[in-house]
Amino acid sequence: MKLLIVEDDAEAAQYLVKAFREAGHVADHAADGLDGYAMAADGHYDVLIVDRMLPKLDGLSLIRGLREQGKDMPVLILSALGQVDDRVKGLRAGGDDYLAKPYAFSELLARAEVLSRRNRPAQAEDTVYRIGDLELDRLKHRVARGGVEIDLQPREFRLLEYLMRHAGQVVTRTMLLENVWDYHFDPQTNVIDVHVSRLRSKIDKGHERPLLHTVRGAGYTIRDAGR
Numbered sequence: 382m383k384l385l386i387v388e389d390d391a392e393a394a395q396y397l398v399k400a401f402r403e404a405g406h407v408a409d410h411a412a413d414g415l416d417g418y419a420m421a422a423d424g425h426y427d428v429l430i431v432d433r434m435l436p437k438l439d440g441l442s443l444i445r446g447l448r449e450q451g452k453d454m455p456v457l458i459l460s461a462l463g464q465v466d467d468r469v470k471g472l473r474a475g476g477d478d479y480l481a482k483p484y485a486f487s488e489l490l491a492r493a494e495v496l497s498r499r500n501r502p503a504q505a506e507d508t509v510y511r512i513g514d515l516e517l518d519r520l521k522h523r524v525a526r527g528g529v530e531i532d533l534q535p536r537e538f539r540l541l542e543y544l545m546r547h548a549g550q551v552v553t554r555t556m557l558l559e560n561v562w563d564y565h566f567d568p569q570t571n572v573i574d575v576h577v578s579r580l581r582s583k584i585d586k587g588h589e590r591p592l593l594h595t596v597r598g599a600g601y602t603i604r605d606a607g608r
Contacts, residue, residue: 382493382494383406383425384407384429384493385410385424386398387414387416387421387431387440388432389412389413389432397489398410400490400553400555403600404550404552404556413438414436414438414439417429417431418438418447426454427496428454428456428493429447429454431444431456432459433458434461441471441474444456444471447475448475455497455499456477457476457479457493458471458476458478459480459482460480480492486555487556487559487560508520510545512548513590513592514527514528517538517541517542519542524584531584536576537580541580544601544602547603551596551600551602552600552601552602554573557600590605
């Protein structure tokens with residue numbers, strides 16, 4: 382997914398660019414409305430994330446201008462203005478979605494992914510995930526590697542399911558905390574490290590080719606490195 386983030390707050394923009402790149406996506410940044418409009422008009426983006434209160438050209442005017450030029454890329458408005466009237470104005474200006482600050486990055490990521498699929502053919506959600514000889518069946522709540530069933534605790538199953546759903550991508554600690562533990566803050570514990578270590582021992586121990594990998598300074602990924 383290729384995104385353009387139009388945000389004048391440098392710290393907030395840096396956080397978003399870093400978070401989307403850690404999640405395996407391409408993210409560009411524009412610091413004001415005019416630059417954002419020019420980049421969106423000339424570039425090919427799957428999703429735009431636009432703040433409302435921007436210098437030089439406000440977010441709603443930016444969106445209206447793109448729509449008037451026939452640009453139909455999905456736009457998610459990210460703004461501190463979160464009242465009903467604010468959201469209505471944003472959607473009527475041509476926004477496809479509206480998320481008020483403060484927000485959880487996992488929700489922003491999910492909304493962006495949904496918007497990026499807007500014009501793609503609908504596909505049925507997978508119920509079985511496979512990485513190499515590791516298989517997870519969501520409906521039967523069953524995990525096996527090489528045909529041998531693996532007994533996982535509920536949290537371990539949820540952790541593995543999330544990793545396999547994002548196979549090949551780097552999954553950050555923030556994403557795991559928000560999606561597996563439902564924490565919207567870092568509790569400053571080693572809960573993730575402990576569970577990942579237990580999960581690794583169950584799915585990789587005794588196998589020549591490890592599947593669960595630590596990406597130093599970034600997070601974790603599950604992939605079949607032998608293929």
